[in-house]
Amino acid sequence: MIDFALDDRMEALREFLHGFAVDELRPRARAADVSGTVEPEVIARLGEMAGDRAAIVPSLRSDEGHDGPRSDGMVAVVGGEELAWGDAAMILNIPGPGLVGPSISSAGTPDQQRRFLAEIFDGAGPRFGALAVTEAQAGSDVSNLRTTAVRDGDEWVLNGTKVFCTNGARADVLVVNATIDPGAGRSGQRLFVVLKGTPGMAVGRIERKLGLTASETAELVFDGCRIPFDHIVGGEEALRPASGFKATLRAFDASRPGVAAMAIGIGRAAFDYVTEWSRTEIPRHARRRPFVEARLAATERDLAAARGLARRAAWMADNRIPNSKEASMAKASGPRAALRACVSAIEIMGPEGYSREHLVEKWFRDIKVYDIFEGTGQIQRVVIGRHILGRLD
Ligand SMILES: Cc1cc2nc3c(=O)[nH]c(=O)nc-3n(C[C@H](O)[C@H](O)[C@H](O)COP(=O)(O)OP(=O)(O)OC[C@H]3O[C@@H](n4cnc5c(N)ncnc54)[C@H](O)[C@@H]3O)c2cc1C
Known part of the structure; x- marks a missing residue:
């Protein structure tokens, strides 16, 4: 029988995060909601918490490149519930890979997992990842995606506009989906990594929202944005027609x-x-x-x-x-x-x-x-x- 009761490590993680939610998140939830921002010192505190959390149950980085059971899925559900109990908007400001984590750990090569996660974990100051999939005409209907990635020698050139990207404006590592074959529908799509400051990528409008007001949601514009060839998630393997979407x-x-x-x-x-x-x-x-x-x-x-x-x-x-x-x-x-x-x-x-x-x-x-x-x-x-x-x- 499968038993989803938490083992000692997960229970220790849950208790630690619940305490953090009670002491640090809940008391600041209203102020963050009203101002629509989270102060830099609070972001730093969130970063410290993420470090302490990783010390209790090592997650993404310790899972890199081995084939045994991982723990990051369970860490995400146990931790996500406790932290969102404290405040769902503030926790989207926790420095770390965010949705880049699942993208890279599930589809990236071991080398990409090491390199791109290091961009986030080993950089100075709070660093963020973000996933840019949605376009104005393509959210649920991903086959309608228009952002293109065209190979030019040992580079890819990205063109297109992404909308509603959580932490998009501040992201140090961005995973973007784009088509390498616009006529191929979903099977033409691949994921690409774009690092902050890459020429040809610009931040557009920041959304004003009904809820999660203290979470940044941005439009991103790619105009002749050049990235190295090996930034295609999955590497050479991703070029095979079947890998697609x-x-x-x-x-x-x-x-x-x-x-x-x-x-x-x-x-x-x-x-x-x-x-x-x-x-x-x-x-x-x-x-x-x-x-x-x-x-x-x-x-x-x-x-x-x-x-x-x-x-x-x-x-x-x-x-x-x-x-x-x-x-x-x-x-x-x-x-x-x-x-x-x-x-x-x-x-x-x-x-x-x-x-x-x-x-x-x-x-x-x-x-x-x-x-x-x-x-x-x-x-x-x-x-x-x-x-x-x-x-x-
Ligand atoms: C605060 C916020 C943060 C976000 N963060 C991110 C992010 O970080 N990265 C990112 O890529 N995107 C992000 N999104 C975008 C989000 O993922 C999309 O809005 C969502 O996938 C829906 O796509 P859409 O907007 O194109 O809506 P549509 O697909 O146009 O859907 C509109 C409505 O039609 C329904 N519908 C559409 N097709 C069908 C169907 N075949 N059958 C039944 N019903 C259907 C939908 O369920 C929905 O109710 C964010 C959105 C918000 C609001």
């Missing part, structure tokens, strides 16, 4: 469980908060009690089920078991369960839940995007359905 899909399979877990963290924040509120306030609102009990019961059930799906998908990724369907199941479930948790929290609290006196309204604003980025909920259900019918192309 698979690298992008593998990256999503690796990252979706962690994104689902972050959503669950937001939902659990709302659930914990409204549970405490109910304990003290229900005597004042005795008529609400049956409704409150029913909603809390449904929320706890939904979050527990979603957590199980996220941990299963992460465990499969760590054990190198294909997890595309399970990753989509986790991603389809976590944000939905968490959105219901946030709605329930507001409805249980009545008008107080809508007030900025409480963080519940912020969690309600923050959670929606988890059903949008890394593939929308609708798209996850399409993926699951195609797996069931055996028609995933």
Whole structure:
């Protein structure tokens, strides 16, 4: 039987991160939401936390280039939930590879894993990675992608515009998907690494958003942007026609469980908060009690089920078991369960839940995007359905 109970190391990690969330994230959540920024000294503190976290359960770097089980999937789901419980927007400011991690570790060569992760881990000051896939006309419909990568001797030349890229403006290492054969649809697509400061790459507009306001979301413009030939993720192997879009899909399979877990963290924040509120306030609102009990019961059930799906998908990724369907199941479930948790929290609290006196309204604003980025909920259900019918192309 597969047991997803946390071992001692993972439990120590969870406790450490929960403490960090309580002491460092939650008290600053409202100020960051209002200002839309995270102060440099707080980013430095987030960086220290990331170092301490890696010391408890070595993740990405220790996994490089060996074939045994990894731990980074489980670290992402256990850690993502605890940190998002503290504040989902601030944690997108944690220095580190971000979505570059799953892209490079799942599809990069061992040499690329070493080199590009070193750009982030070994550089001076806080350093960031970002993944730029979405274009104005191509998000769910990736076959519509227009960014091109044309080979010119020992370089690639990138042209195109990416939108809604988390940490795009500040990224030291950017993974970009582009087509090397515009007529080939998805199978023409490859991932490329672009380092900060590469001529021909410019930051466009910074989005103003409903939620996750303290997280930077940028447009990126590539205009004759030249990168070395060996920045194609997967190296020479990636040139084979069959490899195509698979690298992008593998990256999503690796990252979706962690994104689902972050959503669950937001939902659990709302659930914990409204549970405490109910304990003290229900005597004042005795008529609400049956409704409150029913909603809390449904929320706890939904979050527990979603957590199980996220941990299963992460465990499969760590054990190198294909997890595309399970990753989509986790991603389809976590944000939905968490959105219901946030709605329930507001409805249980009545008008107080809508007030900025409480963080519940912020969690309600923050959670929606988890059903949008890394593939929308609708798209996850399409993926699951195609797996069931055996028609995933
Ligand atoms: C805050 C934020 C941060 C983001 N960060 C990143 C990032 O770091 N990197 C990145 O590359 N992208 C990022 N994105 C972009 C995000 O991944 C896309 O917005 C998302 O994949 C949806 O694509 P789209 O915008 O083209 O919407 P569309 O694909 O146009 O979808 C619009 C609606 O139609 C539905 N729909 C579309 N096709 C189907 C279908 N076949 N069946 C059923 N329903 C369908 C969708 O579910 C959605 O509800 C971010 C977005 C936001 C809001």
